[in-house]
Amino acid sequence: MRPSAAGQALRYALLNLMALAVLLPFAGIVLAALHPSGSRVDGVSVPDRWSWENFGLAWREGGFGDLMLSSLIVSGAVVPLTVLLATMAGFALSVLGVWGGRVLSLGFVLGLTVPVELLVIALYYNLREVGLTDAYTGVVLAEVALFLPFGVYWMQSHFAGVPRELVESARMDGARDGTVLWRVLLPVSRPAVTTLTVLVFMWSWNQFLLVLVMLQDPSMRTAPTGLGLFVGRYGTDVPLLAAASLIVIAPIVVVYVVFQRSFVEGITRGAVKQ
């Protein structure tokens, strides 16, 4: 069944229309960010003069130097920790086998449906007692716990798909557990680990509610949280707000474009958690 030329043209027209609906808001904020700060921006409009200084202005006014550093610290700790713990747990559940493994797997899977809203109240009031609010440690561990259910599930199902002969022949050669994981399984797990890494980076970079609650000190907050408060202060200065928005999304957009395959794979294969 070869599609007709007219039908084909219609199909692409439809697709392009949808793509336009997705991209138009971005075109809008990119253009808005280039208008003079404080000026009125009518929908999608090309500025008379390109005002690149908005980015510097937003950076200084919003304190984005501190915010981006905070974001880097949090994501920089959350991503390797989550991937490491999830890999070890997935290995134990899928390859080694442990007592109570089935119940544990179920326990992690149930975590996929727990909304952050259920956790933040107790996280704040309990961690306040032990001085882990307004500390990176608290928010980092909370995020790791939040992303572990997906991570464990992901690595467990990945290891379950690796041919068991690989593990068995390594065992014959007398390899210990750590060697099996590190030298035998991980080298063939690059795609799965990469996907998990970029997904966890995205969730961690974008996390809002948890950070808003756990880091009350404005200078410690992450970029998206800082933007949430920036909106309150500069709500009417559209160009400045647009520039700040672009600053916040720049890292995630770069990572997305570079690792798009991993993102798409991860999201379609079961990203139930955001």
Place this chain on the structure above:
Amino acid sequence: MGDPAVTGARAPGGARRTGRGGRGRGWLFLLPAVAVYLAFTVYPAVSTLQFSFLEWDGVAPPAWAGLDNFARVAAEPMLGRAVLNALVLIVFFTVLPILLGLLMTALLAGGVRRGTAFYRVVFFLPQVLPLVVVGTTWRWMYSDDGMVNQAFALAGLDHLTRAWLGDERFALAALGVVGTWIMSGLCMMLFMSGAQRVDPALHEAAAIDGAGPARRFLSITLPGLRREVSIAGVITTIAALASFDLVFVTTNGGPAGATNVPGLLVYRLAFNEGDIGAAGALAVVLTVLVVVFVGGIRLLAKEDA
């Protein structure tokens, strides 16, 4: 790799014993993950459940309140309204994107070969961006001189233009449309990749039997997409029910509580108003809703099989 995480609660692949040394050793590898998960997910979840039975302002010693907080969620108009609002959002976050995704899949079926990589990157983009930025952008688009009114004016519908998020009648639907915008591309890409799995021979056989394209979509493609539809349903329903970021930066619940959602009130009650019991109860209700919907969708997907 096994099935997607959402299609079954059963753990993927049975544990494979590799002999030697018993099964206790595996715990060494599990311990860090289990410890962090217990301390930072299980324990807080149980704690919040405890809070929901207390009357507590976070400072003075708490008092036992029994089921009072849950009664308040049912009785106080503001709290009940927030739960209803979340359910309305499901129409926009889940139902519309799934219908739109199916429609697009039907229209595009098999005909799109070139440029798929480009479209995929574009349609997944809203999934990747922080909701705070999406919200900030749409807040501006919905404003008096924003893009939405510009489009209405361009279509000659000047009399319909308004500050959408400031209008009590339209604010919730306007937020919902943002959800539709975020989720439609995801649903569409999920369904299109699922539709590719369907054996083309089935379509050809049906075509020979005289089935038109619409008939073929309904009887062949759609049944084959059950798994994808249930995945899309789970992802989007969770996003609709647990929406906090988007509402926080766009309307913060206004005007006049028209866009209050449970997540927002949990935050406000627990951290602005010192009403931790009510916040806990609302969070528990929200979690039950999520579990019921996710469980229901999975059950439906299984039963039809």
